[in-house]
Amino acid sequence: MPNATVIDHPLVQHKLTLMREKDRSTASFRLLLREISLLLAYEVTRDLPVELVDIETPVAPMRAPKLAGKKLVFASILRAGNGLVDGMLDLVPSARVAHVGLYRDHETLQPVRYFFKAPAELCDRLVIVVDPMLATGNSAVDAVQELKDAGAKDLRFLCLLAAPEGIARFEAVHPEVPVYTAAIDEKLNEHGYIVPGLGDAGDRLYGTK
Numbered sequence: 181m182p183n184a185t186v187i188d189h190p191l192v193q194h195k196l197t198l199m200r201e202k203d204r205s206t207a208s209f210r211l212l213l214r215e216i217s218l219l220l221a222y223e224v225t226r227d228l229p230v231e232l233v234d235i236e237t238p239v240a241p242m243r244a245p246k247l248a249g250k251k252l253v254f255a256s257i258l259r260a261g262n263g264l265v266d267g268m269l270d271l272v273p274s275a276r277v278a279h280v281g282l283y284r285d286h287e288t289l290q291p292v293r294y295f296f297k298a299p300a301e302l303c304d305r306l307v308i309v310v311d312p313m314l315a316t317g318n319s320a321v322d323a324v325q326e327l328k329d330a331g332a333k334d335l336r337f338l339c340l341l342a343a344p345e346g347i348a349r350f351e352a353v354h355p356e357v358p359v360y361t362a363a364i365d366e367k368l369n370e371h372g373y374i375v376p377g378l379g380d381a382g383d384r385l386y387g388t389k
């Protein structure tokens with residue numbers, strides 16, 4: 181998986197294991213997703229450029245690093261993406277947010293578009309597209325395509341769990357977009373669920389069926 185980075189920090193792995201447990205409550209799952217999103221966001225932004233600026237501390241003047249370069253956009257693939265974006269905004273409150281509404285047709289497993297709203301000047305921003313699950317890859321591929329069509333040029337894709345099939349499909353269509361994930365699981369089942377996975381991320385996050 182040349183384009184995929186596995187974020188194998190012990191805290192990430194621990195929280196992910198708790199999230200996978202089938203009897204975990206909705207409230208606990210939601211809290212864990214929020215906590216883990218901070219750690220994932222930390223890793224996906226690790227190489228952002230900084231520049232030295234002149235400031236004064238209460239003790240002395242100094243040149244200190246500040247974020248430089250492109251402004252950030254977090255693009256949430258609705259609805260489960262919101263569970264990651266909420267925590268990421270705690271870390272980068274100045275980030276803009278795009279929403280890409282896609283649902284998976286349960287028969288065909290193909291994404292169906294129903295909503296798209298993104299900040300202006302996407303071409304000048306770093307767009308981090310988020311969805312907890314990279315399963316077939318169909319939704320991720322389509323969401324990134326919509327963002328590219330709206331002008332985005334510099335993109336990263338962040339998820340919690342990926343299937344090898346999803347990564348392969350994503351890389352085949354968007355080879356220049358790096359993928360970050362906390363784990364790559366074994367496979368997809370015949371319903372397009374990640375195995376062993378954690379079930380339906382949106383249902384577990386919002387307590388729906």
Ligand code: URA
Nearest residue numbers: 315373374379380381
């Ligand atoms: N979407 C989910 O929420 N879970 C999966 O296992 C696959 C896609």
